[in-house]
Amino acid sequence: MGRGRRSVLAVAVTVVCAVTVLGASGTAFASAGPDRAPTQPATTSLTLPSSSPTPSSSSSPSPSASSVTAPPDKDLEAVRTKLDQLYHDAAVATDAYNAAEEKAQQQSAEVVGLSQKIVEQQRKLDDLKDRAGAAARAQYRTGGLPPQAQLLLSNDPQQFLDGAGRVLEGERATSGLLQDMTHAQQDLQQYASDAADRLQELEANRKAKATAQKRIQQRIKEAEQLQARLEKRQRERLAQLERQAAQQAQAAWLDTGILKEIGGSATEADKKAVAYATAQIGKPYEWGAEGPKTYDCSGLTSQAWAAAGHPVPRTSQEQWKQLKHVSVKDMRPGDLIIYFGDASHVAMYVGDGRIVHAPRPGRTVTLAGAGTMPILGVVRPDAD
Structure with a gap:
């Protein structure tokens, strides 16, 4: 050679x-x-x-x-x-x-x-x-x-x-x-x-x-x-404060009357994505995880839409950059809501003003109010 x-x-x-x-x-x-x-x-x-x-x-x-x-x-x-x-x-x-x-x-x-x-x-x-x-x-x-x-x-x-x-x-x-x-x-x-x-x-x-x-x-x-460092009673009080803050944010969002304007109907793909995401409720949050036992926020949404036949980017920031933007009043179940100014969190809208998401370490996949966090915008995975 x-x-x-x-x-x-x-x-x-x-x-x-x-x-x-x-x-x-x-x-x-x-x-x-x-x-x-x-x-x-x-x-x-x-x-x-x-x-x-x-x-x-x-x-x-x-x-x-x-x-x-x-x-x-x-x-x-x-x-x-x-x-x-x-x-x-x-x-x-x-x-x-x-x-x-x-x-x-x-x-x-x-x-x-x-x-x-x-x-x-x-x-x-x-x-x-x-x-x-x-x-x-x-x-x-x-x-x-x-x-x-x-x-x-x-x-x-x-x-x-x-x-x-x-x-x-x-x-x-x-x-x-x-x-x-x-x-x-x-x-x-x-x-x-x-x-x-x-x-x-x-x-x-x-x-x-x-x-x-x-x-x-x-x-x-x-x-x-x-x-x-917190005592048990303080941890309980802290959890109560967190619930109150979420409830107040959701109430302020609903008080705008936005829910009366939201009336989009879910497509078959939307329904599949929602069904997948809601089936994960109760599973632990884990950073970097994409299932099937644990998820982070974008791991949950990306896997849900992959199961629905519409693969989306892996991260919430890329989901915000690459997917079609729709107005909040036009969103429908299955759409993804991007939160915070840096697009660092994502959840799936499931209707009636609620989302399913993987919140953070120590928590599980859960349902929550769509207005409990600052909304950056809404994207639609199956816009085509």
Whole structure:
């Protein structure tokens, strides 16, 4: 095997090995479970008494009641606000993780495809070289004289005429062979270059996933530590405050009279998507999860619409960017409602002013009021 061939095949082997290694790290992240992209992260800190501990990587996520001091009851509303910030930041980072994961999967497939092309192109080039070598050997066996010279030395006029035609054909074939070899070599180099570019992008996405995963885990840990400081009665009061805030937001949304304007009828695809999403009610939230046992918010909506025969982008931000926008008053069951200014949360509208969604870590897929969070807009997966 020639040196050039060995080097190209080595590139193909390196490509496949690199995809295997990078793919393994992606699998490891996915098994840990994440959710989405970092946009406008919450950096404000909770204003509580000085006794509140600063989260650190060495502190336990579930400190005992004797090792911490519960905040005063008057600060529970501040605790609720801080938790909302932490979980929102985790949701944004989850979108980043999901986006990087999706791109990495696409790039892995592209790299594997390019490596196969590299091997196939090398085989084609080797075949062309073998044919060129055979032509050279044939010329050597005839004394090294070119076909034109052999014809001029021939004493047979008919042989000369017959041979002249074969010479022209041979010249054309030789010229074509050289052109094919040049093109094959150029294609081979291009495939190798493209594979190297995809590998660099794959590595960049691996790092983006790792960064997003770290941020998600940090924010969730901070939230868990904050909640662990609360006494049982305070946790119950906090849950009550959360319900009250949601009820007030929903009531304010309904008071606009918007529900009287919403009257769109669901299509068959809408009904299938709604049926899938509502069948998941009660299953735990897990960042980066797409079912069937756990979901994050966009994992739920993307899988529901995949089940309905209309695949949609994996993340809430891409769902907002790529799907058709419709007005709130024109929405119908099955449409997706995108929340917050950074499109960091998504839910499915199921009718009667309600949504089904996967809220956040520690919660389960549930029904809620469509107006309980700030609505950015509505998108329709089956607009076509």
